Amino acid sequence: MDFTSNKRPDDMVRITTPELADAFIEEAVAYTREQVGDGKVLLALSGGVDSSVVAALLIKAIGKQLVCVHVNHGLMRKGESEQVIEVFQNQMDANLIYVDATDRFLDLLAGQADPETKRHIIGEEFIKVFDEEAAKLDGIGFLGQGTIYPDILESEAGVKAHHNVGGLPEELNWELVEPVKLLFKDEVRVVGKQLGLPDGMVYRQPFPGPGLGVRCTGAITRDRLAALREADAIVREEIEAAGLDIWQYFAVVPDMRATGVRDGQRAYEWPCIIRCINTVDVMTAEVPELDWALLKKITDRILGEVPGICRVLYDLSPKPIGTVEFE
Numbered sequence: 001m002d003f004t005s006n007k008r009p010d011d012m013v014r015i016t017t018p019e020l021a022d023a024f025i026e027e028a029v030a031y032t033r034e035q036v037g038d039g040k041v042l043l044a045l046s047g048g049v050d051s052s053v054v055a056a057l058l059i060k061a062i063g064k065q066l067v068c069v070h071v072n073h074g075l076m077r078k079g080e081s082e083q084v085i086e087v088f089q090n091q092m093d094a095n096l097i098y099v100d101a102t103d104r105f106l107d108l109l110a111g112q113a114d115p116e117t118k119r120h121i122i123g124e125e126f127i128k129v130f131d132e133e134a135a136k137l138d139g140i141g142f143l144g145q146g147t148i149y150p151d152i153l154e155s156e157a158g159v160k161a162h163h164n165v166g167g168l169p170e171e172l173n174w175e176l177v178e179p180v181k182l183l184f185k186d187e188v189r190v191v192g193k194q195l196g197l198p199d200g201m202v203y204r205q206p207f208p209g210p211g212l213g214v215r216c217t218g219a220i221t222r223d224r225l226a227a228l229r230e231a232d233a234i235v236r237e238e239i240e241a242a243g244l245d246i247w248q249y250f251a252v253v254p255d256m257r258a259t260g261v262r263d264g265q266r267a268y269e270w271p272c273i274i275r276c277i278n279t280v281d282v283m284t285a286e287v288p289e290l291d292w293a294l295l296k297k298i299t300d301r302i303l304g305e306v307p308g309i310c311r312v313l314y315d316l317s318p319k320p321i322g323t324v325e326f327e
């Protein structure tokens with residue numbers, strides 16, 4: 001395989017089996033060792049499939065010459081940053097810099113209700129935090145990236161900018177290390193599994209860059225964000241326990257209140273919206289017909305376990321007109 005090319009050879013065999021994944025891993029490890037020599041690679045590690053697989057591959061290839069930076073912006077799902085630490089620091093013994101930037105992000109976002117402004121603040125602050133961490137390090141010559149083949153196809157088609165973490169590479173002139181850039185997502189998952197990553201990471205459903213920020217609609221408050229994180233964990237847990245194959249399933253806690261009665265007292269709390277969609281091409285999406293007993297179980301758990309939520313709703317809107325995310 002030619003790791004320097006941005007064009008997937010027409011005759012490249014799709015990686016669908018552990019054997020094919022092993023063969024790819026062996027080639028990628030050999031190429032990366034040659035490319036990096038005794039240099040150091042920096043990688044922004046979100047815990048998503050792409051950057052996690054690149055991290056695991058680079059750990060195998062160059063061990064402690066890789067420095068991973070994980071930024072907890074306070075908008076991660078329940079247990080996600082903890083899993084990054086557990087898998088990469090504890091199990092794989094990686095060089096991991098964990099930055100808890102929760103207060104920085106949530107302070108900046110306080111009172112910001114406009115969705116575009118929120119996205120912008122999160123994106124800009126992420127680059128700032130990553131820049132600051134990079135500036136503290138000596139001798140970095142390479143930037144690892146979880147670019148995959150659809151990113152290359154989309155950037156060539158002008159659909160979106162090339163997959164990267166911001167203005168860093170151009171400024172610093174680092175050479176890119178993109179070992180999975182010719183692979184499709186399903187292949188990246190097979191490789192990740194073969195590298196020993198847990199299923200929860202390898203088969204993780206797509207999660208937006210701004211994290212829970214776009215599901216805690218309007219101006220984010222810490223209490224509503226905490227309620228969203230708990231409710232979202234319950235939705236995921238129950239749908240996974242039911243063994244359903246759904247593309248995306250999550251909770252949204254909008255910036256509004258409704259009345260309820262809790263322990264004989266009037267409660268004025270948030271509703272929680274369950275959002276589930278199935279899609280083939282992400283351009284259109286359908287809402288699966290969830291079993292009533294399952295919806296009731298999720299509802300009972302959220303109402304019983306999550307402080308601040310007094311109603312549970314199921315979003316029936318297909319895309320179009322409704323988008324997958326609320327903001």
Ligand SMILES: Nc1ncnc2c1ncn2[C@@H]1O[C@H](COP(=O)(O)OP(=O)(O)OP(=O)(O)O)[C@@H](O)[C@H]1O
Nearest residue numbers: 044045046048049050051052069070071146165209
């Ligand atoms: N919280 C974070 N901490 C560290 N790096 C991050 C974080 N969020 C995003 N990144 C970096 O930015 C890249 C692009 O993020 P994006 O949210 O678009 O995810 P993606 O394209 O699905 O990739 P991944 O599967 O790795 O999350 C990630 O691959 C990762 O390198």
